[in-house]
Amino acid sequence: MTEPADNAMTVDQDTLHRRGLLFILSSPSGAGKSTIARMLLEADASLQLSVSVTTRPPRPGEVDGKDYFFIGEERFEEMVKQDELLEWAHVFGYRYGTPKATVKQGLREGTDFLFDIDWQGTQQLYQRAEGDVVRVFILPPSIGQLHDRLRKRGTDSEEVIAKRMAEAQSEISHWDGYDYVVINDDVDGCFAKVREILHAERMRRARQTGLIDFVRDLMVADDSAS
Template sequence: MTDGQDRRGLLIILSSPSGAGKSTLARRLNAWDPSILFSVSATTRSPRENEVEGRDYYFVGEEEFRRHVTDGDMLEHAHVFGNFYGSPRKPVERAIAAGKDVLFDIDWQGAQQIRNSPLTTHTLSIFLLPPSMIELRRRLEARGQDDSTTIARRMDKSWDEISHWDGYDFVLVNDDLDETERRLKTIITAARLRRAQQPNLLQHVRELQSEFEDRT
């Protein structure tokens, strides 16, 4: 931590079942405060068209990925559809030390791994619930990105995600996008003022103590 740093950054976890508004709200948070960084994951899958190394993902081989996990260089990791995905630890540590917030769009398993990591003190976890399962399906269908089989699979997985809602610091029902955005901003603004996020508080209290003792 550099001298004079006003605050430490937050590691912000945003989780929800697919279709509950997580990606939209993440973009809105970044528009509200462009200093919020999106966590860039490492993956063993091949780059897709228009994906850029270091912006969309860090593309690594499976042997290298496994070595990073063994060495403790991943905050969280998972095996999904034949490929490994994970969040490199060092870039997040550097951002937090520089007072930058890092936003993670991950599932409950990744969130649990981060909460068990050395960075748990600086972690803020938020879960988004849909107003109803009917509305969740409607939103998935309205996106027009998936066929009926994929939507059914996402709906089947949704309850597995929802069932872990009680492992988060805050839980919001996203029945109104604008109101949910307002609440997210309020939560983040308050969390930035947590004692653990203010590295200069101890020195300030010591100065107050010195003034108190020298008041005569």
């Protein structure tokens, strides 16, 4: 059996230091982004949900600090004025935002953050962190199916559903502001496509911050063997 050369180098690409990314999922309400987000988090331990602050009261079963940081209007306004948020937006009468400090540190350490936010938050985040952002928009297969999904959830009144349907048209009009667009006509198929996008984006050369040193070491090893 042939022994490996003394200067042979092997490496798992995932062990190279990599800058993290901000992986955004957006869609009209009811199109499935929260379901896809949950599936991604369950399947990928390297992905961390970005926990937003919100002025919305918690829904049954939601946990402060896990689902959202639930804060008052006064504290939210203070965070805006102190530039503590990467992005924020009004959504259905409440305010939502992304705390800046945790995300910036995580990116340097190679952490990938998942964002379940709307097009307004996406635009702000892209303006502030363009190179770190990956934008994925999820479309419903039809407006009729979107309406059916909202009714089947059983969490909203008919008045709220009508408001969400009206808002959906506006949200869908921003589809061309995203890097990827996926139609959610089958949740498992949609999940598979979104996960492929995440894997590919992680491997972008610009994010492999440890790659330069690794290649330099390869070249030094090659010179020594000459």
